[in-house]
Amino acid sequence: DTGVSQDPRHKITKRGQNVTFRCDPISEHNRLYWYRQTLGQGPEFLTYFQNEAQLEKSRLLSDRFSAERPKGSFSTLEIQRTEQGDSAMYLCASSGRTGVSTDTQYFGPGTRLTVL
């Protein structure tokens, strides 16, 4: 399978703990996006990478959130000191030189986070 993959698929954690999610984009895609989605809502943009550079970060993203894409391939999203309000589906998408167009974003299956 050459689609976007995310790990883990589910994460249950206690409030105050740190969590880290991983995203592997479609190979040759140079753009990578992180979104958060809660029930009944569309995905909410969190941050965007072009290659290894983080070019945009949502103003809604608190300092407890950090994302990296060290070699321009996979990316990690870390949430420190988790809060119950962080419970959501975290989606990763990639776009680039393959696909319907260079702008088309392809999504992974998501990581569902539950903070108790």
Place this chain on the structure above:
Amino acid sequence: QKEVEQDPGPLSVPEGAIVSLNCTYSNSAFQYFMWYRQYSRKGPELLMYTYSSGNKEDGRFTAQVDKSSKYISLFIRDSQPSDSATYLCAMSAENAGNNRKLIWGLGTSLAVNP
């Protein structure tokens, strides 16, 4: 006012019906229009992609963009129970630089009953 408006439904139709899903938007800079399908507890899956105005057909699915009215539609012909999902519209602006950040509708929940 949200940049993209989409009726969340739910929409319930019998098998074989024609389904019409719609979004309206306010930003005239939007040039790229997409429809995604999302099954419960899964990531969104690209269904249709349209650049600028016009129609696009792919099997049972037809996407329409009317930029003068700032209105996009997705039609599903001969709907099947397997079409039951949430349909999200998404769009982005041509002048967004290298960041094609998508602006999303809330999604419309569709149930096709056998």
